[in-house]
Amino acid sequence: MILARLVPAGVVGLILFFLAFPIVVVTVVSFSEATYLTFPPPAFGFRWYEAYFSNPDWLNPTWVSLWVAAAVVVLATSLGTLAALGIARLPKALRIFATGLILSPLIVPGIVVAIGIYYAYSHYGLVGTPIAMVLAHTCLAVPFVVTSVTASLSGIDPRLEQASLSLGATPGATFWQVTLPLIRPGVLVGALFAFITSFDELIVALFISGTGAVTLPRRMWDDLRFQIDPTIAAVSTLTIVLTVVLMGAAHLLRKRSPA
């Protein structure tokens, strides 16, 4: 039809190639047998994955990142879900203030958040501790939980909760047996986003991870300053696979949920 004649498929194809190609190259390079970065690789193998899995300098930051992200999921999902349940019923002025505060990490430039947190946390001796990473990453992850759960809540038929209440269920029972099962996909999507937000986060980590809580992105950054050895390609490929699986799950969950 008309749109087809305006935009040749070749042009769209080229732009899509531009989008996908860098990711493909990193993945292919990670399976290279060469000791330096070259494309296409002369031979394929797993030597850079072996290098990654046998080096505590890479594995320790991986564990730190996974633990921090797991803690962020628990904290951000519980705080965010509770807030999402209440926020729509707040008085107007308070609702606007709360929404603005909770969503602001999405638009405040990362460097401003990072140095603000660094400024305050260093006063309390938190810099370089995994706890500081969890506390800071939770602030960045919460907006995704709140928006995702709010979207789920707005898709619920309010009569279901009313029916439960009028049939004699306590508000607590109504929440656990009616509301929560209905918003579960939204809560799960929020939890997945929270995990990825923390796992991929670099700017805050640059300032507050210190030497005691080096995360995987921070380790990659430090390494890139000195060399671009293909171990980073292997690490990148692993994180791409992890995020794509989790985000793909979130995408499918959201499409299936009523909201």
Place this chain on the structure above:
Amino acid sequence: MSEIAQPPPIAVPLGSVRPLLRNWRRHVPMLLVAPLLIYMLVLYALPVLAMLLRSVNDPTWTLSHYTALFEDVVFAKTFWITLNTSVTVTLGCLVLGYPVAMGLVRAKTMAPLILVVILLPFWTSVLVRSYAWMVLLGRHGLVNEALIALGMIDRPIRILNTPLATQIAMIHILLPYMILPIANALRQIDPSLIRAASGLGATPFMTFRQVILPLSMSGVAAGTLLTFVLALGFYITPAMVGGPRDITLSMLIAQEVEQLNWAYAATLSAVLLATALAILAVARRLPGVGNAFRMSMR
């Protein structure tokens, strides 16, 4: 109607307990939101505000840090580079994003594949994507090899660590933020309008110019503003692939913090934040943009 109006409040025996309970119920929404609000205030908002305060109270209450910016050559150059990069990147995203959005909307069987190609890089971290461009644009990277093989250059040219590298990588990273709101707007256009235009004799270009483009403007505006605001605050990509002398505002802020020049870093942060907020404040007033914005933030 009046006969079945609310029963009069005659619950005299329970009078002392009920209002209390009812009041407690009324505060439930507040009690649900309070933990998160307190958390965000203490661990995020107040720290950022305390840091920003250094721009006006260091060493005593003063606006001198702001007035000094007017004569600050480093600031002027950095601010110019940041704006220039953001504008270039936003235009690049618009030029590349619009056709893809059209392709995504018109595609039928290919649509899921196109969406995956758009979302795959979208979901990959900024660090990994910047690294990918380091691999591609390096001295012996694929782009140089390809240009030599094609006979367009004789020896490797310097692309990595130039402003061009920053622009290419940032366009790559921000493109989905442009595509998704435009595709949303295009999807809402009633196809019968397009059929009517061509039925009435409009050429495809005229249909695009007079029907499709005006109706997609809310998506274009949302995508443009979102891309621009995000581009303003970019730090990792310009630091990794950009030129050593092409410093953006975010990079300058980081440098100043490393030197413990908190007052200067706070002043620059306030300028960066105010610029971003001003653009968003304008964006919210444009008709249709607020909505498209909210859709794309999810």
